[in-house]
Amino acid sequence: MPVYIARKLAFFLLAVLVASIAIFLLIRGAGGNVAAVILGKDATAEAINALAQQYGLDRPLFVQYFDWIGNLLQGDLGRSFRTNEPVTDLVVSRLSISIPLCVSGLILGLVIAIPAGTYSALNSDKPLGAVIALLSQVGIAVPVFWAGILLSLLFGVRLGWLPTGGWTNWDVSLWGAVRSLVLPVISLGLILGASLTRYVRSAVLDVMNQDYVRTARATGMTRMQALLQVGLRNAALPIATVVGLQIAELIGGTVIIETVFSLPGLSRMILANVAAREVIVVQSTVMLIIIFVMFINLIVDLLYGVLDPRVRLAR
Amino acid sequence: MTQPILKSFRLGLTMLTATAAILAAVPGVALAQTRAEEGKMILVARQDPGTLDYTKSNLTALRLWIPANVVEPLVYFNKDGSVAPGVAEAWKISDDKLTYTFTIREAKFSNGEPLTVEDVIYSLNAMKASPVSQNSAAYQAVTAIEKVDDRTVKVTLDRPSQNFWKGMGSTAGLIQPEASAETIATNPIGTGPYKLVSYTSNSSFEFTANENYWGDAPAIKDVTVRIITDGTAGLNALEAGEVDSLPVITIDLWEQLMARGLDKNFSMVTYPQIGEPTYAVINQKLDPELRQALAMTIDRQAYNDAFGASWGAENTCTFALPNQAWYAAESPESCPYPYDIEKVMALVAEKGYASTPLEYASLSDVPDLSLPADIMVPTMQAAGFNMSRNAIDLARYSQLIFQGRPPQFDVTVMSGDADPTQWACADEASAGWSTYCSAEYTQALADADEALTDEDYLALMQKSADILRKDAVIVPIIAKKGVGLFDPDLKGFVEPRVAVALEFAPLHW
Numbered sequence: 032m033p034v035y036i037a038r039k040l041a042f043f044l045l046a047v048l049v050a051s052i053a054i055f056l057l058i059r060g061a062g063g064n065v066a067a068v069i070l071g072k073d074a075t076a077e078a079i080n081a082l083a084q085q086y087g088l089d090r091p092l093f094v095q096y097f098d099w100i101g102n103l104l105q106g107d108l109g110r111s112f113r114t115n116e117p118v119t120d121l122v123v124s125r126l127s128i129s130i131p132l133c134v135s136g137l138i139l140g141l142v143i144a145i146p147a148g149t150y151s152a153l154n155s156d157k158p159l160g161a162v163i164a165l166l167s168q169v170g171i172a173v174p175v176f177w178a179g180i181l182l183s184l185l186f187g188v189r190l191g192w193l194p195t196g197g198w199t200n201w202d203v204s205l206w207g208a209v210r211s212l213v214l215p216v217i218s219l220g221l222i223l224g225a226s227l228t229r230y231v232r233s234a235v236l237d238v239m240n241q242d243y244v245r246t247a248r249a250t251g252m253t254r255m256q257a258l259l260q261v262g263l264r265n266a267a268l269p270i271a272t273v274v275g276l277q278i279a280e281l282i283g284g285t286v287i288i289e290t291v292f293s294l295p296g297l298s299r300m301i302l303a304n305v306a307a308r309e310v311i312v313v314q315s316t317v318m319l320i321i322i323f324v325m326f327i328n329l330i331v332d333l334l335y336g337v338l339d340p341r342v343r344l345a346r
Numbered sequence: 347m348t349q350p351i352l353k354s355f356r357l358g359l360t361m362l363t364a365t366a367a368i369l370a371a372v373p374g375v376a377l378a379q380t381r382a383e384e385g386k387m388i389l390v391a392r393q394d395p396g397t398l399d400y401t402k403s404n405l406t407a408l409r410l411w412i413p414a415n416v417v418e419p420l421v422y423f424n425k426d427g428s429v430a431p432g433v434a435e436a437w438k439i440s441d442d443k444l445t446y447t448f449t450i451r452e453a454k455f456s457n458g459e460p461l462t463v464e465d466v467i468y469s470l471n472a473m474k475a476s477p478v479s480q481n482s483a484a485y486q487a488v489t490a491i492e493k494v495d496d497r498t499v500k501v502t503l504d505r506p507s508q509n510f511w512k513g514m515g516s517t518a519g520l521i522q523p524e525a526s527a528e529t530i531a532t533n534p535i536g537t538g539p540y541k542l543v544s545y546t547s548n549s550s551f552e553f554t555a556n557e558n559y560w561g562d563a564p565a566i567k568d569v570t571v572r573i574i575t576d577g578t579a580g581l582n583a584l585e586a587g588e589v590d591s592l593p594v595i596t597i598d599l600w601e602q603l604m605a606r607g608l609d610k611n612f613s614m615v616t617y618p619q620i621g622e623p624t625y626a627v628i629n630q631k632l633d634p635e636l637r638q639a640l641a642m643t644i645d646r647q648a649y650n651d652a653f654g655a656s657w658g659a660e661n662t663c664t665f666a667l668p669n670q671a672w673y674a675a676e677s678p679e680s681c682p683y684p685y686d687i688e689k690v691m692a693l694v695a696e697k698g699y700a701s702t703p704l705e706y707a708s709l710s711d712v713p714d715l716s717l718p719a720d721i722m723v724p725t726m727q728a729a730g731f732n733m734s735r736n737a738i739d740l741a742r743y744s745q746l747i748f749q750g751r752p753p754q755f756d757v758t759v760m761s762g763d764a765d766p767t768q769w770a771c772a773d774e775a776s777a778g779w780s781t782y783c784s785a786e787y788t789q790a791l792a793d794a795d796e797a798l799t800d801e802d803y804l805a806l807m808q809k810s811a812d813i814l815r816k817d818a819v820i821v822p823i824i825a826k827k828g829v830g831l832f833d834p835d836l837k838g839f840v841e842p843r844v845a846v847a848l849e850f851a852p853l854h855w
Contacts, residue, residue, distance in 0.1 A: 063741030067748065069396075069403050070477050074748075078477035082402070113397035114531045114547070124546070180578060188586045195582040197572050198549055293574040293583075295549035303548055306711075307396050308741050 039332065043325050050321045051103075051314075055096050058310050064088055065112045065308045086112050088310075099314060108315035113307065118315045121300060127201060129297040132215055132288070133281040137274070139220025140227050147224070148231025152239065153254050155232075164232060170225020179218040179291035186214060196293035215292045219285065223277065227270075234269045238262035268335065275331035279324035378590055378833045382855035385567040387836065388589040389848075390580045392596060394548045394573045399531040400517055404478040404763075406846055409517060410594065410620070411551055411571055414847040416456070417536030419519035420448055420466075422843045423512065427800075433466065433521040433537055434514075443506035443798060446514075448499045454558040455523050456541035463493050468524040470501070473517075483767055484513025487795075506796050508803050509767065516845050539564045539851040548573055553850065565838075565854035581608060584831060593830040593839075593848050594620055598713040600655030600829065612831040616658065618669035619842040620828030624649075624714070624761040625665060626722070626821040630781040632756060636702070637818040639693045640757060641683040643726050646676060646823050652717055659824040664811050667764045667825050669841075672807040682816050687729055694730035703732050707747060707755035710737040718759040718823065726757075733757070748779040761826070766810060767791055769820055782819040 066082035067074065083089055087098075102109060108118035147163050154160035187195030193214050199207030238244060239254065239262065247257040258266070286298035297316070304312040381387060393407035400408055400417070413419070420434040429437075435451035453461045474485035487507035492500045503510060513519055526535040533542060539559045543552040551571040555564050572589060574580040577599040583589045585608065595603060603609060626644055628637045646661035653659065663681035666673040674680040694700055706726070708719035719735055726733040736755075738746065746754045770791050771783035787810055794806035814820055828846075832839060838852040 061741065063745040067744045068741060069399075071404050071748075074477055074479065082477060113399075116532065121547075180582075183579065183582050187588075188582050191586060194588055195586045196574060196576075196579045197583065197588065200546075290576050291579055293549075293572065293576065293579055295546060295573075299548050303394060303396065306739070306741060309396075 036333075039329055043329065046325060047318070047322060051100055051318060052096070054314050054317050054321075055092075055099070055310075058305070058308070058313050059092070061305070061308070063308050065310065068307045069113060099311065103315060103318065108319075109311035111304075111309055111312050113309065118312050121312065122297065122316055122319060125295060125297040125300045128198060128212075128294055129282060129285065129289075132212055132219065132285060132294065132296060133278065135212065135216040136219030136223055136285075137277060137281065139216060140223030140277075141274070143220065143224030144227030144231050148228040148233075149235050149258070151228065152232045152235035153258070155236065163228065167225045167228035167232070170222060171229065173222065173225070175218060175222050176287045176291050178222060179215070179288055182214050182218055183291065196291070198294050211292075211294070215285075215288050215294060218291075219281075219288055227273065227277070230273045231266075231270055234266040235262070237269075238266040241265070271331055271334055275327050275334075279327050282320055282323060378587055378835060381590065382835065385565075386570070387566045387568070387591075387850070387853065387855075388570045388572060390583065390589050390592045391551070391571050391573045392575060392577065392580065392592075392594060394575065396547060397531045398534050398542075398545060400478075400520060400534065401472050401476045401481065401530065402478065404480055404517070406620075409846050410848055411553075412534055412536075412542070412847070413517055413520055414538060414842075414844040414849045415540045415553065415569075415851070416538045416542050416556075417520045417522055417534055418538045419516060419844055420514045420521065421519065423515040424843060425841055429515070432515070432519075433461065439511070443511075444503045446501045446503075446511070447494065448501070450497050450499060451560055452497070453537050453560040455526075455535050455537055456556040456558055457523070457526065457535050458558060459523055459525065461521070461523075461537055463496055463499055465523050466499050466521055467491050467493060468527075469521045470499075470519075472522075472527070473513075473520070476518075478517075479768065480516075480763065480765060481513075481518045484509050484516070484518035486510075506798055508797060509795050515843070520844075540569065548575075561851075564851040566850065569850050578602065581606065584608065584612065590836050591830060591832040593828075593832070595829045595831060596714065597653050597655075597658060597826055600653050600658050603829075603831070604655060608831055611834075613834050613836075615830045615832065615839055616827040617830070617841045618667045618825075618827055620846045620848075621667050621764075621826045622761045623662070623665055623667065623764050623825050624718070624759065624823045626718070626757060626759050626823060627755075627780045627782075628819055628821060629756045630777070630783065630817075630819045634818065635693070635697065636699055638683050639690050639697075639699065639729075640704075640726065640731070641818045641821045642686050642690045642693075643729050643731075644722060644821060644823060645685045645687075645725060647685075648721050649718055650824055652721065653714075657827075658829050659826045662822050662825045663815055664825075665764065665766055665769075665814055665820055665822050666811060668827075670764060670807075671804050672811050673825070674811075680815070683818055683821070687725065690729045700730050700732055703734070704756040705754075706733055706735045707743070707758040708735060708737050709740060709743050709758075709760075711739050712761075715759055715761060722757070722759070759823070764825075766807070766814070767795075769814065780820060782814075782817070784813060784817055787813040787817070 064083055066079045066086060070079055070082060099109065110117050111121065151160045151163035183195045186193045194211055198211050201208045235258065239258065244257050244262050247261045252260065282297065285296060286302050289296040289299045301313060301316055391407065391410065395405045395408035397403050398408055398412055400412055418432045421432045421437065422430040424430055433450060434448040436449040438447040450461060450463055450466055455461060470491050473481045474488060476482045487503040487505045487510055488501055489504045490502040494500050521536065522530065523535050532545060537560060539556055539561060540553040541556040543554050545551050550573055553569040555567045574583060577596065580592050581599065581602065584592055628640050650656060650659050650661055661676035663676055664674045706719055706723050709715040716737065723733055723735045747758060769780060769782050770788045771777050774783045777783040790806055790810035790813055794803050794810060797803035797806055835855055836853060838854045840849060840852045842848060
C-alpha cells in the first residue's frame with residue numbers, strides 16, 4: 032500500500048506540473064489581455080501597453096510562469112489585476128456557495144438514483160421499472176438551464192415559495208442562504224439523479240447476472256437479499272467511480288446553474304475572469320480545482336481497495 | 347423483496363412534501379411593500395463591472411451605479427440645460443471662457459474625511475491622466491489646475507472648450523479623496539447621497555444613505571443592486587416581486603418583456619441617455635464607392651423588427667441619441683445611402699465588387715451584435731458581395747479589432763457610447779480601431795469644441811454629423827433607448843444627469 036500511495040503521489044506531482052504549464056499557455060493563447068478589457072475599445076495602444084506593463088504582463092512568459100508558480104508553491108495564489116483582491120479570498124468566498132451547491136446536489140442525485148436505479152434493475156421486467164428507466168433517459172436529455180428556468184418560474188414566480196435566484200450570504204441570513212440554494216440544488220439534483228440512475232441500474236443489472244448472485248439466490252435468498260448480501264460491494268465500484276468523476280466535474284462545472292439562478296459561485300467566477308483575461312485568477316483557481324480533482328481520484332482509487340479486496344491484493 | 351425500496355421512496359416523498367410545506371409556510375420573498383416600509387429597494391444590474399475604478403474603466407456596468415450616487419461631479423447638467431451645484435457650490439466662467447473658478451462646498455466624504463481643494467485638484471489631474479479617452483478628452487485645452495485658497499480651485503484653458511465644461515458634469519469631473527485612491531477599484535469614496543457598503547463581484551452592490559451627505563437625505567435608505575446576468579432570470583425576479591426594478595433592459599429582452607405582459611404590470615420608462623447607437627463600421631481602406639454600396643445593404647427596419655419592440659429603438663443614419671440636439675431620425679434628408687438592394691446589385695455587377703473578398707467580423711458573445719451579422723451578411727452575399735463572416739469573442743475582438751494594427755476587418759457592427767469625439771483623429775497614423783480618420787470631421791469637432799455659444803456649437807455639431815454620414819465609414823443603424831421597468835409604487839425616476847448614471851436619491855415609495 033505505501034508503494035501504491037507513493038506512486039500515486041508521484042503521478043499527482045507530475046500531472047500538476049504539466050497542468051500548470053498547460054493552463055498558463057492556454058489562457059495566454061486565447062489572445063487579448065486584461066489591460067485592454069479594462070480600458071475598453073477607445074483606449075490607445077500606449078495606454079494599454081502602459082497598464083499591461085504595470086501589471087507585469089510585458090515580461091517574458093517564462094518569467095511570468097516561474098513568478099506565478101513560485102508564489103503558488105508558497106501558498107500565494109496572487110491577486111486580481113482589476114481589484115487587487117487576493118485570489119484566495121475570491122476562491123474562499125465562492126466556495127462557500129459552490130461546495131454546498133455541489134454536495135447537496137450530489138446527495139439529492141444519489142437519494143434519487145440509488146433507490147430508483149436499484150428498483151428499476153430489480154424490476155426491469157415490470158412496467159414501473161421500465162418507466163423509471165425511461166424517466167431517467169428523459170432526465171438526461173433535459174438541458175439543465177431549462178429545468179432551472181422552469182423550476183424558477185414555478186416555485187419562484189407562480190407560487191412565490193422560493194427566490195427565483197440571487198444569493199443571500201451565510202453571514203447575513205443562514206435561512207436566506209439555504210433558501211437561495213434550494214432551487215439550484217433541486218435542478219442539479221434532478222439532472223444528476225437522472226444520469227446516476229442509469230449508472231446504478233446498469234451496475235445492479237450487471238451484478239445480478241453474476242454467478243455468485245445466482246448461487247446466493249439458489250440458497251433461497253430473495254433478489255434484494257442477494258443484492259444486499261453478496262452483490263452490493265461489486266455494484267458500488269462503478270458507482271463510486273462515477274460519483275467521484277461527478278464531484279470533480281461539478282466543482283467547476285455548474286456555470287449554467289449559477290447563471291440561471293444568479294449565484295456568485297466558483298464556475299461563474301472562472302468564466303467571468305476568463306472573459307476579462309484575469310490570467311492569475313484563472314490560473315490559480317483552475318490549479319486548485321485540478322489538485323482537488325486529482326485528490327478525489329486518489330480517494331476513489333483508495334476506496335476501490337476498501338470496496339474490493341481483490342483490487343488491494345492485486346496491487 | 348422490493349418493500350425496502352418502496353419504503354425508501356415513500357420516505358423520500360414524505361420528506362419532500364414536508365420540505366415543500368415548510369418552505370411554503372415560511373413567508374415568501376420580501377415583497378415590495380415590506381421593503382417600502384423598511385426603506386429599502388432592490389434593483390437589477392445585467393452586467394458585472396469587475397472593477398469600480400472609474401478612472402481606468404468606462405464600462406457602462408460601472409458608470410450606471412457609482413457616479414452621482416457615491417461619487418459626485420463638480421456640477422450637474424439638468425435635462426433643461428440648466429446647471430446645478432455638485433461638489434462645487436458655485437462657479438465663475440470668464441467672458442473669454444478660458445478661466446473656470448470653482449468654489450468647493452464645505453462637505454465631508456462618505457468616510458467622514460473633509461472634502462478639500464487638494465482632493466479636487468488630485469481628482470481633476472487623475473482624470474486628465476486617465477487612460478479612458480472620454481475622461482481625458484475633457485482636459486485637452488486645460489493648461490493649469492490651481493489652488494486659489496482653501497475653498498477655491500482655478501482651471502485655466504488655452505482655448506475655449508465645450509468639452510471641458512460638459513466634462514465637469516460628467517465622469518471627467520468626479521471628485522474622490524486622494525487618500526482613498528488605492529482602494530477605488532473595490533470601494534470608491536465620494537460626497538454623494540449614498541455610500542457603497544459592499545461590492546461582491548457577480549453578486550451584488552449594497553448601498554446605504556451617506557450620513558455625511560451635504561444635501562437632503564434620500565427617501566430610500568438602503569439600496570441593493572443585484573447582478574443578474576441572465577435576462578430571463580432578471581424578469582422572473584421582477585415578476586416574483588423579489589426586486590423592484592430592472593432600470594436597464596437590454597434590447598434582447600424587449601420582445602419577451604411584452605410577451606409576458608410586464609410592460610402593463612410595471613411602470614415602463616424609456617429614456618435616451620442610457621441608450622446606445624448601433625452602427626456598422628466599414629473599413630476606410632475600402633474604396634469610397636464600395637463603402638457606400640455596402641452601406642446601402644443595411645436594412646435598418648429589418649434589424650429593428652428583429653427585436654419586436656419598435657418603441658425601444660429608432661432607425662437613424664445619424665451618430666447620436668435623441669437627447670443630443672444634432673440627432674435626426676432616418677429620413678431621405680439625413681440618409682445619404684438608404685437601403686436599396688437592387689441598386690447595390692447593379693453596382694456590384696458594374697464595378698466587379700464580387701471579386702473582392704470581404705470579411706465581416708462579428709462579436710459572438712453579445713446577442714444584439716451577432717444579430718446584425720445574421721441579417722447583414724446574407725443580405726450582402728445576396729447583393730453579390732464576396733462576404734465571409736468571422737465570429738469572435740470579446741477579448742479576442744478587443745485584441746484584433748480595437749487594438750489591431752492594421753485593422754483586421756472590412757465590416758463590423760458595434761454598439762456603444764454616442765460620443766462623436768471618439769472618431770476625431772489627428773492623422774491617419776493615429777486612426778483608432780474604427781479606421782476612420784477625416785481631417786474635415788476632426789476640424790468640425792474642434793471648431794464645435796471652441797464654440798462660444800450654444801447655437802454655434804449645435805450648428806458645428808450638425809456639420810460634423812453630416813460629414814460622418816457622407817463618409818460611409820461609421821454607418822448608424824438604430825438608436826436604442828434606455829428601457830426600464832419599475833414597481834408601480836416606486837416613483838421619482840429621473841433621467842440620468844451624469845453620463846448614464848441612475849440616481850437612487852430621487853426614487854421614493
